[in-house]
Amino acid sequence: MTKLMGTTRLTRGMIAVSAACLALSSVVLSSSAASASVRLPSSGVETPTGGTVSETGSTLLYPLFNLWAGGYSQKYSSTTIQTAGTGSGTGISEAENGTINIGASDAYLSPTVVSANPTLKNIPLAISAQIVAYNVPGVTAHIKLSGQILSKIYQGTITKWNDSSIASANPGLTLPATSIVTLHRSDSSGDTFLFTTYLSKADPSGWGTKIGYNTTVPWPNAPGALGESGNSGMVSGCKATPGCIAYVGISYLTQALQAGLGYAALQNGAGQYQLPTQQAIAIQAAGYVKKTPANGTISLIYGNIKGGYPIINYEYAIVNGKQSSSSTAKNIRSVLEWAINKNYGANSSYLTQVNFQPLPSKVQAQSLKQVLGIS
Amino acid sequence: MTAVGGVAGDIPATPHAESVGKPPLPKRVTDFARRNEERGWRSVAWVAVILPLAALVFAITVLAVKAAPVIGHNGWYFLYGRTWTYGNQGYGGGPGARFGAWAIIWGTIASSVIAILIALPLSIGAAFALTERMPTWISRPLGFTIEILAGIPSVVIGLWGILAFAPWLAKNVYPHIASVMPDVPVLRYFRSPTGSGEGLLSAGIVLALMIVPIITSTTRDLFTQVPPLPKEGASALGMTDWEVANKVTLPWVRSGIIGATVLGLGRALGETIAIAMIGGAALRIPSTIYLPFTTIAATILTQLDGQLANPQGVATLAELALVLAVISVAVNLVARLIVSRTGRVGAPVGGA
């Protein structure tokens, strides 16, 4: 027994030390193994391990993600992407909570969220834009609207379409005396974030100080203002309400046109009125490429860029850099690599259906780097 | 065949052979075994019945704990303030967040009050119509329809409401009402603009539709418990239908109806989905009765999933939920008080 006790103490010590070494080395190995084992095949997309990848969030990105889900499952039948459109705020929250694999958001992560969740990333996937749609019967030309005018409309100071400020911005256009009904999003929306950022930048002393920008804001008392859920709610609500004005994601442009809505030419930071053409969006995006940081957090709205359309944004995938299992991480990486690859998800065959644009190559490289960091 | 009765706890007797076909032999039980078995049933039943209370206490505790961080910060402004904002520096809250929930609380109470005002007369009238002088071939399917209405999911009612009912109301009913309203203090609230149908009045009407089955079925049930003698006596004395209803039936069932109404009120206060679909989701008090508004339940439903990453927002929504829970519990307790205190109105008149 004494011999056993003696050996036991020694053995115990040895076991303790070797256990510590093992633990330490496994930690070191796993962290380096994570970055070392992620090697892209020649196609640029890893093969997933199979299962379901769940995505939810921005309704602006939702139609595109639906298309992507179909295309991705065709290539990798073992893995299905489950999509939902619940609003950017939900996308961010659920990605943070871990209830969803990929959160889609039009809004980048705010400093508060980043400091609370250091492992959370926002990864740009594509470039999208926002239109301001309206239901003004009898007007076929595009109405020119500036941020200041929109700010007054949504604050309720401009109440009729034939108001003098709108008329002076649109010389030669006869506008009816219909009341303006403002539509806003009732859910936590990235589109609200984009729109209110535009209003805050174009009207800093008015909207910027009084209300500011967020995924949900306290909308001022404009007469008859309605809240709608999701982008499609905005389109269908505007269709049903003559005189309405609504901010809608560009992926719903076809639907808006089918619903008989028109869309505005918005004033950019250089003072010009621009329609959301692919060219204008590309010019605006190019103006911000250099400034886009490695983590993708930047607003592309307004800014003094000649010829640019003022409301554009990166569509973000909000993903936790630390996943619960490596197979989940691999699935997520595979989906995102597929999505930003110019041969697959970022191909014009997908993007033109929703009027999006692919990422500029510098930003795409930064996004890829972020994706490879998911483990 | 051993004797029935006799010494309790002894060898048990088999039941009478002629009353059951082939009686299974009860197992031989002793005093202790029988007592333990009864104790077993009692404990299981006791655990089961304690669960609702435990669930309630648990729910309120969770809400209080979640809301605790911000209750002090939000202060009394939470109950009377009108600005509800998560901060003006982008998603995730921060400075500039102010939570004044008065408009939301107002919306909850207003929609429920409108619902009760519409539902109560309709239910009582319909209950009378169904139980008196109506042939069975009409009253049966109508009664069945009301029971179906009680069971239809509120999301289906909301779907019909937002896509069919509210637009119809906005086109055909509201403009007519608004055009005849004079510009005097209370009625001013019914003037234009009439909006697109999504709003307080539409939500109130749909809510009324949802609580009518509760009140109607209770009222019909209560009508059957009214002793026939006073009613027949009154009729025999020459009172008309209306007088019998007014002077005999209604006083008898009044407290029961009040109890059912308050229960319907409780349901209306907590109704979530239908209001979220029909209410229009405007975080303020509407300027006319047709315009959009919101309630506590609808606000929590639409805002919560977007605020989960914002601890301040989540805690404030928990505070809002706590307010709703308190209101709902209070209303329910009042209902029970009324019902229990006046359980039987008047003495039964000769063999009810």
Next chain:
Amino acid sequence: MTSLLAAGPATRRRRVSTRVWRGLTYLSLILLMAPAAWLLINVLAKAWPHWQWSVLWTQLTSTGGGLRDQILGTLILMIGVFIIAGTIGVFAGIHLAEFARPRRFSGRVSGPLRTASDVLAGFPSIVLGYVGYVALVVGLGWKLSLLPALIILSIMVIPYIAKNTETSLRQVPTGYREGAEALGMSAGYRLRKVVLKSALPGIMTGLLLALAIACGETAPLIYTAGFSNTLPHSLTGSQFPYLTYMVFTGYNSPETQYHYLAYDAALILVVIVMLLLVLSRIVVARTQRHSESSRSSGGGGLRARMRARAQKNEPLLGITGAPPR
């Protein structure tokens, strides 16, 4: 009660007032029935043109498909609630009727447990959903899945089952219980073979009511079960499909197929509720065939009264009150 027999203006006024009264009651009936009928017809009319039977066995995809897993999900939720809430609710009712301290009145009496049960019945469902999210989904780490949804739904409907069970048990004549005890039956045997059997129709109607509530809930399910296109293979960890979510979000979706699916889901839900209602009536009607004569059941008896109610087309339950959704 003056001037009842007087002729003249008083009589005419009374005649008119009665006619007005009758007219008003019929008017309220119409005002009630018209929207109800419109609702049912509208759901049918909107769902039928695009209805395909394949909706019942096709899976939901991002762009269309069917509702197979959603229907299965709703049915699974109903079965789960039936088992969990049914057991607990019936036992709770047994306690309230059999084991609680005897009271002097047999009417509605107060007591903290019964009060708590009734208060829980009227509790807002979204608040319960929120608590379920905080405590079960996040707190216990189960994530949005089937088990938190079952627990929260069960908590919601237990008061209804308990109340119906208690009412039915109270109406079983004490003669039954005393006779059973005199025959030497133990408590459990007595409960199982005698008392519960007699109270069964009332208990069944309570259970069916609970099922109807469970299949129609949306708000608490959003925060406990989430939503999914497909049926998962585990109780926790993966989101669960159900029909009501499709109705809530489908009509607003950019995918046109989802608009049709929203109405299809609404139609299926209405059909389920109608089936449950018909089933509860059948249960009452069938068990009346096995009832003893009213003479031996101490005046009236439960089944005779329910039979009488069903014949007069009166509601079968007391305050039915479905909860806030």
